[in-house]
Amino acid sequence: MAALSQADSKLKYSWWWDSHISPKNSKWLQENLTDMDTKVKQMIKLIELDADSFARRAEMYYKQRPELMKLVEEFYRAYRALAERYDHATGALRQAHRTMAEAFPNQVPLVLGDDVPAGFSSIDTDDPHTPEMTSFAHSNFDPDELRKDAFRVFSSPIKRNGAFTVESDSLTSRKGLKQLNDVFGSGESANYANFSESRARKGLNFHDADEKESMQNNGRHNTEAHFLYDSQRMDKAETGILILKKALVKLEAEKEVSLLQYQKSLERLSNLESEVSRAHENSRGLNERASNAEAEVQTLKEALNKLEAEREASFLQYEKCLEKISNLENTISSSQKDAGELNERASKAETEAESLKQDLARVEAEKEAALVQYKQCLEMLSNVELKLEQAQENARRITEWANKAESEIETLKQAIVKLTQDKEAAVLQYQQSLEKISNLEHKISSAKEEAKRLHCLIDDGVEKLNNSEERCLLLQNTNQSLQSELESLVLKMGSQSEEVIEKQKELGRLWACIQEERLRFIEAETAFQTLQHLHSQSQEELRSLSSKLHNKAQLLEDVETRNQGLGHEFQQVKDENKILNELKFSSALSMKNLQEEILNLRETIRKLEDEVELRVDQRNALQQEIYCLKEELNSLNKKHCAMLEQVESVGCDPDCFGSFLKTLQEENSQLKDTCEAERSEKITLLEKLETMEKLMEKNSVLESSLSDLNFELEGIREKVKVFEESCQSLLAEKSTLVAEKDTLISQLQITTENLKKLSENNNLLEISLFDVNAELEVLRDKSKSLEASCMLLDNDKSSLISDKETLVSQLNITRQTLRILEQKCSELEQKHLVLETERESALQKVEELLVSLYAEKEEHSKFVLLNESQLADRELQIHLLSEDRQCRKKEYEKELDESVNAQVEIFILQRCAQDLEQKNFALVIECQKLLEASKMSEKVISKLEHENIQKQNNMNSLSENIRLLKIGLLQMLKTLNIDAEHPCESLIEQDQMLLNHIYHKLQESQTSFIAVCNENQQLVIEKSVLVTIIEQLKQKVENLVKERHTVDEQFRNQSEQFLELKEEAQEIMDNNGVLRLRLMEGDRRMEELATETEILHRQLSDLQVAYKSLQEESCKVFEERRSLIKTVLDMGEDKSNLEEEICVMLGEKISQTNISLIYRNIVFEKLVALKELSEDVDKLCFINNDLDEKLRITVGTLQDVQMENSHLKESLKKSDIELKSA
Incomplete structure (x- = not known):
């Protein structure tokens, strides 16, 4: 159921x-x-x-x-x-x-x-x-x-x-x-x-x-x-x-567990609500601070923009002023140099002016004397006129007046001579003045060149100003980029503030949701679950917000510090702008004064040019006037001569005397005209002298103006020094006032300034490091090139060593050949001994065969005559060949001498390589001729060998005849023995007579046979000697030909090596010159670096002084305001960082100096290596010279061998002569 x-x-x-x-x-x-x-x-x-x-x-x-x-x-x-x-x-x-x-x-x-039950059983929550x-x-x-x-x-x-x-x-x-x-x-x-x-x-x-x-x-x-x-x-x-x-x-048990969990969740919700409320409060405070910071940032941006604009303008003006000051300093230095040159020139001009003044004083004295003489002449003329009137009145005294007139004419001649001398002196002075004018023109041209140089300097200053303007534009661009970055940061701040506002709104929404969920439990459940789901997100967001807020707080602190630094910088910039404006005003005034002085100098130069042109025109006019005066003087001289002739011809005739007086009056009038002309000329000369004095005064004025300029420049320098001292005093007062007002602000500003200086120093050091690195790279390249050159020299050295080895091997070969020749000589001596033994044996055999040779004496005598004729012909041929050989040896020796001389000339005359090559070509042709001659001699030797073979055949035939004679003698003996075996008294006497007759014949035949044997032996010996000599000569000729080839090849190689060595030596010299230039440049750069390092050391010393002052101020501030200990500690940390950076910089500088020393040592080592290489080259040259000497020694040995050969030939000749005499 x-x-x-x-x-x-x-x-x-x-x-x-x-x-x-x-x-x-x-x-x-x-x-x-x-x-x-x-x-x-x-x-x-x-x-x-x-x-x-x-x-x-x-x-x-x-x-x-x-x-x-x-x-x-x-x-x-x-x-x-x-x-x-x-x-x-x-x-x-x-x-x-x-x-x-x-x-x-x-x-x-x-x-x-509605009440909840009290007690419930617990449930295991671990399941x-x-x-x-x-x-x-x-x-x-x-x-x-x-x-x-x-x-x-x-x-x-x-x-x-x-x-x-x-x-x-x-x-x-x-x-x-x-x-x-x-x-x-x-x-x-x-x-x-x-x-x-x-x-x-x-x-x-x-x-x-x-x-x-x-x-x-x-x-x-x-x-x-x-x-x-x-x-x-x-x-x-x-x-x-x-x-x-x-x-x-079960449900109630689970309800208890759920209630406990709900209480826990409520506690967590309350905690979360408290955290959210705190976050709200923090976000509100941060929003307020962010809004305040944004307002301050905007105001600071505006102030920054204004300050940056003013700073840029002031920086531009300051740079312009600095450039103008540098240009002025350059112009002042150049003007000082020019002033020194002008002072020297002024001193020279003063000396010249003094000499001119002395000359002018002399001329004036001479002119005064001439004027006195002229006055005397005028008085004399007046006296003459009076005398003429008296002569007209008193005709009796005409002769006396004539004599007086003659005397006066002589005085006038003397006066004219003096005037001519004065004119010549004036001409000399005029030439001197022309020379001075040329000198002045040269000075004016030099002044123009100096003006051009000043214009070039001004153009360079303009270019520097343009470069500074370009730099200013670059700085403006960088400032604009920085402003854009600041704007982007501000936008990011605004976006972050908006995000914070949105997050606040979201938190408000969440808070509203939480309140709604409190009213309704279902909504509370959903909100709780969503909070549980989003708890991690909210925690992460809160963490991110806290980090962002922390970052924003740091940013605000940084902005506040920057604002303080900017305020200090603004004050500094204002002060610097004031100082720069003052400097600008003073520099503008000085520039105006200098420009006015330059204009005045230009005007004076123009005036001087005009005056020079006027002087040139006056010179031309004076030359024309002098020429006219000379012509007039000539005409006056002619007239004077005519007048004297007329007076002499006239004598005491009154008519002639009247005409004479008229002529005298005319001449007096002409003389007056000439005197007036001379006065006018003197006036003109005086005017010219006055103009010269004016020019001298102007020169003195210019010199005084130059001295005034120098004084003004010194005054400007003193003013600049005063301004610098005033600036320093104002800066000191300013620093003291700022320290009294806001010590912390001043410290922050000083730290920012120090940081800027350090950054600038860092930039300078980076630039210097970059330059040093560039120079190091250049030095490395140089070292590489030096290493390459060293390698080339090593290769050359190795090639020379190989040549040396080849020459040594050649010497060894020549020594071996000499040893072989000595061995051959010893073998020939042994052969000679063997032949002597054979000769003795042959003599014994001949003594045995003398009896058999008597019958064939006549035939043998004929044969001997033929042989003698043949021997004579052959001896003549041998003599001719020996003479030819001697001639060829002499030619060869001459050629060897010429080659040795050519080698010596090659080593001595390094620039005659082409001529030597031509000579070598000629020597090669002669060598070819000698080779052809040697071939001909070889042919002759082959002919002689053929003849020797024929002689050997004849000797063989002679030996066969001797054998036959031996057989005949034996037969004769046998026959005689047979006769002896059958003695008969009647026949004994006959036999005795026959025997005596045969004996005498045998004795004669023996003597002839002995002589023939001796002759044959001598011929054989001579033949063997000739054969050996011919073989030796062949070997020697072959050796000589080989040696000639080797010598020619060695000569060619040595000439090529010599040319290569010459080229390499030229390259080495060029490289040495380049290296020297580079080393000079490196030394200059090192000097520049040393100066820069000294400047940096000075800056560091200044920074250390500033740091000490900062420490003292920080101590004062620490004693005065304990509330700002944290900021002071931060500043102390910054200072320690700065000290560490300074130490690092010092270490870098020390390392740079060490590097520079290392590179100097490297360069020195390379120079030492170059010296060693040059020494090695010299050693190789000495080795080559030694090898040349060894070659000469070998040539001497060859000559000795040739001398020995010649001695052997002489001995052969002697032997031939002895044979002939025998």
């Missing part, structure tokens, strides 16, 4: 549980759960994305934020739908419980309490799965408790596992609902199906209240009608109630 009742209950509620609980039959629930799963996975993916930098993370956050918001909203809607469905299900269950309470009032009470449903313990079944149970069902796996998953929630909800389904299905019977179904339908109709009331009334009527039927089914219902009680007990 129980099974039937359970089946009936399942059939009753199957449509509800299958449609709303099981995801297999409910498409809506399955789709909703799958959507929630996919959205949770997407959210996790978006949250888990990471980036390398904070900016990229911020960008990702701001890009993915709307997607996350959409996913959260959709997830919230899905979960809200599930919660509403759960609310509907709990409402239906509550209504079913009420119907059960109404149906069974004894077992299930109808009172529904990862949801606990199963238990029976009811109490009768109350409140919807809030059901909601709490549902919350516990959904929240319990979160507490156990530490994370929320939709699948676990769905599984627990499915299990709990299925257990409820089983409980409700097992508690009712099949007969009571209609009643329970009507009750269930009453609970499930949520829309119409009237239908619910009608269903309840119908149920009550049914209960009354069927009460009897219900009593029968009470047993089964009791069993179902027991099951329900068990399930309620």
Whole structure:
């Protein structure tokens, strides 16, 4: 029965549980759960994305934020739908419980309490799965408790596992609902199906209240009608109630656990709310600070823009002023140089002016004397006129007057001579003046060149100004780029502030959601779950916000420090602008003064040029006047001569005397005219002298102006020094005032200034390092080139060594040849001894054969005559050949001498290679001729060998004849013996006579035979000697030809090597010159680097002084204001960093100096290596000279060998002469 009742209950509620609980039959629930799963996975993916930098993370956050918001909203809607469905299900269950309470009032009470039960059994929370449903313990079944149970069902796996998953929630909800389904299905019977179904339908109709009331009334009527039927089914219902009680007990236990978890979750919510409120407060404070910072940043930006504009303008003006000052200093230095030159020239001009003054004084004295003489002449003329009047009156005294006139004429001649001398002196002075004018013109040209040079300097200054303007434009561009970066940073700050505002809005929204969830428990559940899901995100966001806020705070601090530094820089820039304006004004005034002085100098130069032109015109006019005066003097001389002739011719005639007086009067008038002309000339000369004095005065004025300029320049320098001292004093006052007003600000400003100086020093050091690296690269290239040159020299050395080895090998070969010749000589001596032994044996044999040779004496004598004639002819041929050989030897010796001389000339005259090549060509031709001659001599030698072969054949025939004679003699003896064997007295006397006759004949034949044998032996000896000599000569000729070839090849090789060595020596000299220039440049650069290092040391000393002053000020500030200890400590750390940087810089400088010293040592070592290479080259030259001497020695040995050969030839000649004499 129980099974039937359970089946009936399942059939009753199957449509509800299958449609709303099981995801297999409910498409809506399955789709909703799958959507929630996919959205949770997407959210996790978006949250888990990471980036390398904070900016990229911020960008990702701001890009993915709307997607996350959409996913959260959709997830919230899905979960809200599930919660509403759960609310509907709990409402239906509550209504079913009420119907059960109404149906069974004894077992299930109808009172529904709102209080939570006190004690509940604890449930093990370590189980990862949801606990199963238990029976009811109490009768109350409140919807809030059901909601709490549902919350516990959904929240319990979160507490156990530490994370929320939709699948676990769905599984627990499915299990709990299925257990409820089983409980409700097992508690009712099949007969009571209609009643329970009507009750269930009453609970499930949520829309119409009237239908619910009608269903309840119908149920009550049914209960009354069927009460009897219900009593029968009470047993089964009791069993179902027991099951329900068990399930309620389990639910109450789970409710306790859920309450504990809910309290914990409320505590966490309160903590989160407190954290959120704190975050709100922090965000509000940060927003306020951000807004204040933005306002300050805007104001500071405006101030920065103004300051940057003023700074750029002032910097430009300052650079212009500096360039102008540098140009002025250059012009001042050049003007000082020019002033020195002008002083020298002025001194020279003064000396010249003094000499001119002396000359002018002399000329004036001479002129005064001439004037005195002229006055005397005038007086004399007046006296003459008086005398002439007296002569007209008194004719008697004409002779006396004539004599006086003659005397006066002589005085006039003397005066004219003096005037001519004066004119010549004036001409000399005029020439001197012309020379002085030329000197002045040269000075004016030099002044023009100096003016051109000044113009060039001005043009260079203009170019420098243009370059400085370009640099200023580059600085403006860099400032604009920095401004753009600041604007971008400001935009980023604004975007970050907007993000903070948005996050605040989001936090407000979340706070509103939390409040709504407090009003409604379902919304609280959803908000709690969303907070659990988004807790990690919020923590990460809070961390990011805290880091951002920390960064913003740091940025604000940096901005404040920058503002303070900018304020200090603004004050400094203002002061510098004032100083620069003052310097600019003073430099402008000095420039104006210098320009005015330049204009005045130009005007004076123009005036001098005009005066020079006038002087040239005056010179030409004076030359013309002098020429006219000379012509007039000539005419006057002629007239004077004519007058004297007339006076001499006239004598005492009055008519002639009147004419004479008239002529004298005319001449006096002419003399007066000439005197007036001379006066005018003297006046003109005086005017010219006055102009010269004016020019001298102008020169003195120019010299005084130059001296004034020098004084003014010195005054300007003193003013500049005063300005610098005033600037230093003002800076000191300024630093003291700033230190008194804001010590911390001044310290920060000083640190920023030090940092800037250090950055500038770093830039300078980087530039210097770059230059040093460039110079090091240049030195490396130089070292590479030196190494290459060293390699070339090593190769040359190796080639010279190889040449030396070849020459040594050649010497060894010559020595071996000499040894071979000595061995051959020893062999020849041994052969000579053997021949002597053979001669002795032959003499013995000849003594035996003398008897047999008597009969053939006549034939032999004829044969001897023929042989003698042949020998004479051959001796003549040999003599001719020996003479030819001697001539050829002499020619060869001459050629050897010429070759030796040529070699000597090659080594001595290094620039006569072409002539030597021509001589070598001629020598080659002669060698070819000698080779041809040697070939001819070989042919002659071959002919002589052929003749020797013929002689050998003849000797063989002679030996055969001697054998025959021996046989005949034996026969003769035999015959004689036969006669002796048969003696007869009558025949004995005859035989004795015959024997005596034969004996005498034999004696004669013996003597002739002995002589012939001797002659033959001598011939054989001479023949063998000649053969050996000829062979030796052949060998010598061959050796000489080979040696000539080798000598020629050596000569060619040596000439080529000499040319190569010459070229290499020239290249080495060029390389040495280039290396010297490079070394000079390197020394200059090293000097420049040394000056730069000295400047850097000075700057470092200044920095150290500034650092000491900063330390003193920091100590004062630390004593005055203890509240700013942290900032002072930060400043101390910065100072320590600066000290470390300074130490690093000093270390780098020391390393650079060490590197420079190392490179100097390298250069010195390379110079030493070059010196060693030059010494090696000199050694090789000495070795070559030694080899040449050895060659000369070998040539001497060859000459000695030739002398020995000549001695041998002489000995052969002597032997030939002895043979002939024999």
